[in-house]
Amino acid sequence: MDQRFMARAIRLAVENVNSDRGGPFGAVVVKDGSIIADGANQVTSTNDPTAHAEVIAIRGACHKLSAFQLHGCELYTSCEPCAMCLGAIYWAHISRVYFATQASDASVAGFDDLLIYQDLAQPYSARRIPMIQMMREEALTAFRAWAEKPNKVVY
Numbered sequence: 001m002d003q004r005f006m007a008r009a010i011r012l013a014v015e016n017v018n019s020d021r022g023g024p025f026g027a028v029v030v031k032d033g034s035i036i037a038d039g040a041n042q043v044t045s046t047n048d049p050t051a052h053a054e055v056i057a058i059r060g061a062c063h064k065l066s067a068f069q070l071h072g073c074e075l076y077t078s079c080e081p082c083a084m085c086l087g088a089i090y091w092a093h094i095s096r097v098y099f100a101t102q103a104s105d106a107s108v109a110g111f112d113d114l115l116i117y118q119d120l121a122q123p124y125s126a127r128r129i130p131m132i133q134m135m136r137e138e139a140l141t142a143f144r145a146w147a148e149k150p151n152k153v154v155y
Contacts, residue, residue, distance in 0.1 A: 016040035029061035
């Protein structure tokens with residue numbers, strides 16, 4: 001745990017707001033005591049709903065390390081990660097996450113992830129965005145091909 005890295009994530013968040021580039025979120029990926037990559041929210045400046053600070057930082061770190069997994073890396077983020085960013089953190093195999101503000105603080109500022117968590121607890125058909133399953137058997141062909149592929153890269 002290093003306050004310098006969290007201070008950098010917070011500074012990125014504040015600078016992002018002041019520059020009108022995006023929302024009040026910043027993140028830093030650290031490996032072996034050095035910053036590998038950082039990022040600030042770019043959702044509105046790039047018209048990309050996935051351009052959260054954590055995702056930007058993870059993408060940068062993966063690119064710099066030429067790896068799709070970030071074993072041994074830590075993430076410092078100005079706010080508790082949302083559901084999407086948590087997914088990216090888990091898929092990247094980040095070793096530890098440090099966060100400053102909580103999701104409840106983000107909610108007060110107008111960024112409310114609670115509705116996502118509540119919606120996911122609903123049956124598919126009762127969600128705000130209905131999810132309808134179709135062609136499962138046909139799609140299972142891809143998983144069977146993957147299972148049989150001898151030279152696959154497991155992740």
